[in-house]
Amino acid sequence: AQSVTQLDSQVPVFEEAPVELRCNYSSSVSVYLFWYVQYPNQGLQLLLKYLSGSTLVKGINGFEAEFNKSQTSFHLRKPSVHISDTAEYFCAVRKGPGTYKYIFGTGTRLKVLA
Amino acid sequence: DVKVTQSSRYLVKRTGEKVFLECVQDMDHENMFWYRQDPGLGLRLIYFSYDVKMKEKGDIPEGYSVSREKKERFSLILESASTNQTSMYLCASSLAGGPSNQPQHFGDGTRLSIL
Numbered sequence: 342a343q344s345v346t347q348l349d350s351q352v353p354v355f356e357e358a359p360v361e362l363r364c365n366y367s368s369s370v371s372v373y374l375f376w377y378v379q380y381p382n383q384g385l386q387l388l389l390k391y392l393s394g395s396t397l398v399k400g401i402n403g404f405e406a407e408f409n410k411s412q413t414s415f416h417l418r419k420p421s422v423h424i425s426d427t428a429e430y431f432c433a434v435r436k437g438p439g440t441y442k443y444i445f446g447t448g449t450r451l452k453v454l455a
Numbered sequence: 456d457v458k459v460t461q462s463s464r465y466l467v468k469r470t471g472e473k474v475f476l477e478c479v480q481d482m483d484h485e486n487m488f489w490y491r492q493d494p495g496l497g498l499r500l501i502y503f504s505y506d507v508k509m510k511e512k513g514d515i516p517e518g519y520s521v522s523r524e525k526k527e528r529f530s531l532i533l534e535s536a537s538t539n540q541t542s543m544y545l546c547a548s549s550l551a552g553g554p555s556n557q558p559q560h561f562g563d564g565t566r567l568s569i570l
Contacts, residue, residue: 375558377561382563382564383563383564384561384563384564385547386561387559387560390558431498441486441503441551442488442500442503443500443559445490445497445499446497447495447497
């Protein structure tokens with residue numbers, strides 16, 4: 342069975358600094374990987390997804406993520422963060438082959454400081 | 456743009472009550488999901504439906520049931536509400552067909568308090 346680990350529960354970072362939010366998943370033959378963002382009092386919005394092909398995936402709001410099969414990681418990065426990026430970020434992976442169900446990580450709260 | 460609408464943003468109910476949470480999507484998606492979100496636990500799947508009248512248990516179905524009589528509507532039912540069901544509930548939908556790689560589209564959530 343799949344599992345997803347987001348090691349950092351909170352990440353404080355100063356405005357305009359780079360940030361990396363870490364996500365590791367358990368090994369599987371094929372994986373579909375997603376990053377979602379949740380702003381306060383809202384549902385989750387899709388930031389980006391990896392299905393196949395290029396290992397560097399670009400998403401909305403200047404975020405990108407790199408799929409690393411050997412390290413079973415899918416870390417999210419942004420070269421320069423803004424105050425408006427303050428939110429909770431969730432990594433998700435398909436639960437297993439032939440299913441539409443996904444497993445979500447426990448989330449990383451990004452706090453951008455002025 | 457996909458719109459997933461949850462009928463209530465905030466709800467307060469009493470222990471033992473039967474509680475209904477409603478979710479409607481407007482993009483003809485086959486799949487619909489109910490999650491609960493708790494601090495430090497992330498999102499946990501309660502129930503999943505892949506078609507009208509079809510459902511599958513998720514990871515934490517105990518104390519809950521669901522109903523999907525129409526394609527666009529997916530209801531979560533707390534049969535006899537208890538205080539440990541106080542949580543944020545999120546509804547989501549996605550397309551089906553082909554590889555199961557479709558992202559989920561989420562509603563804004565219902566924050567349910569059981570007193």
